[in-house]
Amino acid sequence: xxxxxxxxxxxxxxxxxxxxxxxxxxxxxxxxxxxxxxxxxxxxxxxxxxxxxxxxxxxxxxxxxxxxxxxxxxxxxxxxxxxxxxxxxxxxxxxxxxxxxxxxxxxxxxxxxxxxxxxxxxxxxxxxxxxxxxxxxxxxxxxxxxxxxxxxxxxxxxxxxxxxxxxxxxxxxxxxxxxxxxxxxxxxxxxxxxxxxxxxxxxxxxxxxxxxxxxxxxxxxxxxxxxxxxxxxxxxxxxxxxxxxxxxxxxxxxxxxxxxxxxxxxxxxxxxxxxxxxxxxxxxxxxxxxxxxxxxxxxxxxxxxxxxxxxxxxxxxxxxxxxxxxxxxxxxxxxxxxxxxxxxxxxxxxxxxxxxxxxxxxxxxxxxxxxxxxxxxxxxxxxxxxxxxxxxxxxxxxxxxxxxxxxxxxxxxxxxxxxxxxxxxxxxxxxxxx
Ligand SMILES: Cc1cc2nc3c(=O)[nH]c(=O)nc-3n(C[C@H](O)[C@H](O)[C@H](O)COP(=O)(O)OP(=O)(O)OC[C@H]3O[C@@H](n4cnc5c(N)ncnc54)[C@H](O)[C@@H]3O)c2cc1C
Numbered sequence: 001x002x003x004x005x006x007x008x009x010x011x012x013x014x015x016x017x018x019x020x021x022x023x024x025x026x027x028x029x030x031x032x033x034x035x036x037x038x039x040x041x042x043x044x045x046x047x048x049x050x051x052x053x054x055x056x057x058x059x060x061x062x063x064x065x066x067x068x069x070x071x072x073x074x075x076x077x078x079x080x081x082x083x084x085x086x087x088x089x090x091x092x093x094x095x096x097x098x099x100x101x102x103x104x105x106x107x108x109x110x111x112x113x114x115x116x117x118x119x120x121x122x123x124x125x126x127x128x129x130x131x132x133x134x135x136x137x138x139x140x141x142x143x144x145x146x147x148x149x150x151x152x153x154x155x156x157x158x159x160x161x162x163x164x165x166x167x168x169x170x171x172x173x174x175x176x177x178x179x180x181x182x183x184x185x186x187x188x189x190x191x192x193x194x195x196x197x198x199x200x201x202x203x204x205x206x207x208x209x210x211x212x213x214x215x216x217x218x219x220x221x222x223x224x225x226x227x228x229x230x231x232x233x234x235x236x237x238x239x240x241x242x243x244x245x246x247x248x249x250x251x252x253x254x255x256x257x258x259x260x261x262x263x264x265x266x267x268x269x270x271x272x273x274x275x276x277x278x279x280x281x282x283x284x285x286x287x288x289x290x291x292x293x294x295x296x297x298x299x300x301x302x303x304x305x306x307x308x309x310x311x312x313x314x315x316x317x318x319x320x321x322x323x324x325x326x327x328x329x330x331x332x333x334x335x336x337x338x339x340x341x342x343x344x345x346x347x348x349x350x351x352x353x354x355x356x357x358x359x360x361x362x363x364x365x366x367x368x369x370x371x372x373x374x375x376x377x378x379x380x381x382x383x384x385x386x387x388x389x390x391x392x393x394x395x396x397x398x399x400x401x402x403x404x405x406x407x408x409x410x411x412x413x414x415x416x417x418x419x420x421x422x423x424x425x426x427x428x429x430x431x432x433x434x
Contacts, residue, residue, distance in 0.1 A: 003029025006306055007089060007097055009079055010105035011035035012042065013292055014273030016060050017299030024067050026191030027307040032097060033073040034089065037128065043133040043292050049160030058129060063332050064432045079106070082248040084266045101306050103270040104256060105299065106241040108274040108290055112235050117210030122217050123232040126157050135233065142166040143230035144221060148207060150177035154235040154407040158324040164248045169200040169227060176203050178241070181331050185344065186353050186369050190327060193351060197325050238290060240275045253277050255288040260312040262302035268305060281315030282388065291314045321381060327351070328372045330381045333367050333388040335365035343398070344406035350374065354405045361395030363387045382413040390420045
């Protein structure tokens with residue numbers, strides 16, 4: 001008898017990892033993939049913009065690969081409704097797709113602020129492959145690009161813009177850049193670094209209007225002044241794709257609420273990735289972590305449970321790692337925990353900054369900034385992630401870190417952190433490269 005009929009909704013990181021895992025675990029049940037877009041990785045779109053890779057490299061599974069996995073597909077189709085009683089998904093062409101179990105991996109969509117004129121053809125999001133193609137076609141070596149929003153996603157595309165455009169201005173409504181990724185001291189360092197490299201930064205600034213001006217656009221600020229741009233990139237936040245679930249009975253908060261098996265409140269409906277609200281590994285709270293590693297791990301755990309294994313997920317680690325204009329920046333876990341004990345230090349000559357946050361002996365969060373290419377930063381990113389993720393007891397090492405904050409290798413090795421993390425292959429088997 002063939003296994004269960006699995007329906008995977010969404011062909012991003014979570015959906016594709018789920019398909020791969022089902023087959024890797026020997027599940028031979030029918031798989032139906034329903035997805036608005038063909039399989040590709042959003043995370044590599046910045047490299048496409050920078051012309052480091054071409055479109056085929058953005059693809060994460062070819063038709064041939066999906067054939068080999070025996071995946072029946074409905075690409076270009078959207079789910080518009082879910083009937084959990086009848087176990088059927090309603091598609092935008094009116095067709096129903098029946099399932100034994102369903103994985104919702106619909107990711108998130110970019111938000112546009114309600115600024116009059118923001119719908120102009122020269123205002124782009126940078127969330128989908130189509131967005132990336134639009135920007136890539138429009139951008140030119142002498143263009144002035146205005147990026148609205150100075151968060152993690154903006155910073156992932158910063159190198160591409162600097163390579164392809166003449167001038168960049170970053171506008172952020174919060175009083176400083178990267179408000180949800182690093183602290184005030186870190187943001188000050190990054191701001192100085194970017195200004196020295198010719199980037200204009202306007203923080204604490206609100207755009208009230210965008211209007212056509214000659215061949216380009218004019219952006220007016222709440223203060224009354226304005227700037228002209230050849231194109232505008234909006235990186236002003238994202239929202240999980242949940243709207244189509246209205247009336248389905250699936251419980252949601254910011255995302256679909258899932259348990260440690262990535263299961264929703266309905267037994268045979270799972271959720272993974274940006275659309276799922278699962279456990280934060282450090283705090284235990286349920287949160288949406290809209291990052292690639294969470295999507296991959298969620299997809300694999302959900303699939304393992306759909307394949308009949310009972311595998312619990314320890315929770316996802318919030319992390320943002322980006323290198324922009326020659327500066328490495330990373331934050332992990334509860335980097336903004338106001339109640340934590342803090343060790344922080346700067347090494348101005350290296351433009352380096354470290355911040356470690358402790359609850360008791362446990363490092364619950366960390367921030368790292370350092371000019372890219374320093375061997376310290378490359379290694380330290382991995383070690384800091386390991387220390388926060390493993391939750392090892394660093395009580396005996398706090399005074400060492402206070403005295404030598406840039407020397408984390410010793411505590412990392414002495415606490416055996418690598419050995420603690422090695423057995424963690426999420427589903428008990430290594431994850432093949434995507
Ligand atoms: C420019 C950029 C750079 C990034 N860089 C990084 C990075 O450096 N590090 C990092 O950790 N993360 C990064 N991310 C975030 C990362 O890409 C996402 O967290 C990840 O893609 C989430 O995977 P997912 O499978 O949950 O959703 P997605 O990859 O968004 O996939 C969702 C899928 O669902 C489909 N879909 C949506 N709605 C429906 C519907 N109603 N019916 C049918 N199909 C639907 C979509 O077409 C898509 O196939 C970046 C994102 C962008 C845009």
